[in-house]
Amino acid sequence: MQEPRVIVALDYDDQAQALSFIDQLDPSLCKLKVGKEMFTLFGPEFVKLLVDKGYDVFLDLKFHDIPNTVAKACKAAAELGVWMVNVHASGGIPMMMAAKQAIASSRHPSTKLIAVTVLTSMDQAQLNEVIDDVTPKEQVLRLCALTSKAELDGIVCSAQEAVALREHYSDDFLLVTPGIRPQGADAGDQKRVMTPSDAIDHGVNYLVMGRPITQAQDPIAVLKAVNASIS
C-alpha cells in the first residue's frame, strides 16, 4: 500500500476532540502534524501518544535560534520518536547542520529534518515588508539552496513553488506543502494555495491540511476524498 501523502494538521485546542477525530482514523489514511498550539497545551506526552498509536508524526515547532539551542531542541524532539521535525532555513547553514548532527546522535536518528522557507500565509506584499525586491519564489529558491547545502531532507514551501524547485531538486528532496485547499474551500489566512491534485501534479511529496479537514462536518469523508483525488 502507498504511504499516506496527506499530513493532517491537528490544530485543536481540546485534546479530547483531537483524540475523537484520531479514533476514527488509522495510520494508513494520513500522517499527523502537531504544531505550536497543541504542543504548548498538551506537551510531549500528547506527541508520544500519537507515536504509540503508530502514526508518523511531524512535530512542526519551526525552531529558529542559535545553533546550540536548535540542535538540543531537535535532539529532544527526535527522541520523542517522531517522523519529522523542522527548523527555519533563515536560521542559516551552521544552525541547520547543527540540528542535523544532533538528530543523527539521538536515540531516533531516522527522524527527518526539513526547513521552513517562506510561510504559505505570506504573499508578495507581506514578504516585501520583510525583505525588498524579491518574489516568494525567488526567496524560496534561495532558502532551499541553503537547506540543500546543509543536507537536510527537504523544505516546507507552498505548492506554487514546486515546479521551479523540481527543476533543481530530485523527488527524494522532500517538498512539504501547507496551504492546500480543495476547490472552493475557504483559504483563511493562507495566501499561496493550491488544490491537492494540482499540488501532487506539480511534484509535491506531502500535503499539509488542517482546517479543510478538521473543521469539516465529516472530516473523515473529506480526508478520504482528498486521498482518492491524489491516488
Ligand SMILES: O=c1ccn([C@@H]2O[C@H](COP(=O)(O)O)[C@@H](O)[C@H]2O)c(=O)[nH]1
Ligand atoms: O508555511 C507554513 C508552515 C506551516 N504551516 C502550518 O500548516 C498548517 C496549515 O493549516 P491549514 O488549517 O490547512 O491552513 C498549520 O498548522 C500551520 O501552522 C503553514 O500553514 N504554512
